[in-house]
Amino acid sequence: MLPAIQAEQQILDLIHPLDAHLDRETVALGHALGRILATTITSKLDFPHWDNSAMDGYAVRYEDVQHCSRDRPVALTIMEEIPAGTQPHHLIQPGQAARILTGSVMPAGADTVVMQEDTQRDGDRVTIFTAPKPQAFVRHQGAFYQAGAPLLGGGIRIQATEMAILAAAQCAEVAVYRKPRVAILSTGSELVDLEQPLQPGQIVDSNRYALMVLVAQAGAEPIEIGSIPDDPAALKSAIAHAIATADLVISSGGVSVGDYDYIDEILADLGATIHIRSVAVRPGKPLTVATFSASPSSPHRPTLYFGLPGNPVSALVTFWRFVQPAIRKLAGRLSPWAPIVVNARTQQELRSDGKRETYVWGQVQVTNGGYEFHVAGGSQSSGNLINLAGTNALAVIAIGQTQIPAGATVSVLLVNGD
Ligand code: AMP
Ligand code: MG
DSSP, rough: BBBBHHHHHHHHHHHHOOOOOTTEEEEGGOOOOOOBSSOOOSSSSOOSSSOOOOEEEEEEEEHHTTTTSSOOOOEEEEEEETTTOOOOOOOOOOTTTEETTTBBOOOTTTEEEEEEGGGGEEEEEEEEESOOOTTEEETTTTTSBOOOOOETTTTTOHHHHHHHHHHHOOOEEEEEOOOOOEEEEEEEEEEOOSOOOTTTOOOHHHHHHHHHHHHHHOOOOOOEEEEEEEEEEHHHHHHHHHHOOEEEEEEEOOSSTTTOOOHHHHHHHHEEEEEEBBEEEEEEEEEEEEEEETTTTTTTTEEEEEESSSSSHHHHHHIIIIHHHHHHHHHTTEEEESOOOEEEESSSSSEOOSSEEEEEEEEEEEEEEEEEEEEOOOOOOOEEEEEGGTTEEEEHHHHHOOOTTTTTTEEEEOOOOO
């Protein structure tokens, strides 16, 4: 059985990312949340755009105030007040100052700001009691960014912070990668839609709902194929349809060794190369990874196929651990693609049989002392989706390790971010 770390690397090596030119579209900035920049963004603007004040106070000439103190204060004449959004009019001459507010443009002639707390105002005169440092509280034009330099690089995912930067740079439209198309199908004759009354032996196809959302959160466009019974002919035509429409296909169920587990057989039948059949993880051991070589429907890259196990927790865990990194790379994002790992103190004892890398689901919380991991209460059975609520982390028990005591430090994968 393949160790998880090797499976992860092998999967990433199979991914050919979208092309920055062929797979590009332009979107309005307001619709760019979560999208991946396809080009390097530069701006014609310097940041700050002009010298400005970092404080409420008085813009002065340093040489006028460099020797002042409580005992030897210096009085200056206030020539004007410069509120935010206005242009100063006066050239500050020796003995003069301007009232200035945070963010306001520095007047010509002045090179230093004295903060209000170190002054006393009297009509159009201001007395300075403390010598500032030269150029104190002046944010110089171009100090944060100089026009023409790279502002944001291709491969960056646009979140609130990048939105703010792009808005400030007046990028009303941005070139982003198109979203990778990810087809999702569920397999199993026991599966029904959520509105359908359940007959004995039937269950709702809940994986579809989890996977549709996970795919969208990962920045891809989910394509809902639906649930397919364990019938080789029906499965074959559904999978053929899925690979013809998507960049990546995810199925759940039917990859184990049961009598009705047909997926691997059908993939081989359809001409796929099967790279992985099982990974040494719990939950999630049966995991099929296959590729279909480039074809008229996907001329530039092979189509990747993930056959996830059907158990609800196994499907989620294998998605977080192996599929999400693959989608991130495919989408054009810069690495790292794998989940973030942090050290956390486990609040409960963790156990494993030591044979496979074991993921225990639960919640990470930030406390004064760092991260704390709380195991989800109830059964840690891969068939139990009920206690998945609130899960944001998976504690990892390495192969060979059978027990981690409460209070010990453990590696934890953060699975709810993006
Ligand atoms: P399988 O991997 O097909 O052997 O399925 C393993 C277990 O997961 C069985 O109990 C299935 O009923 C269940 N299962 C399979 N697919 C789904 C699904 N889409 N939603 C919820 N449970 C599922
Ligand atoms: Mg099944």
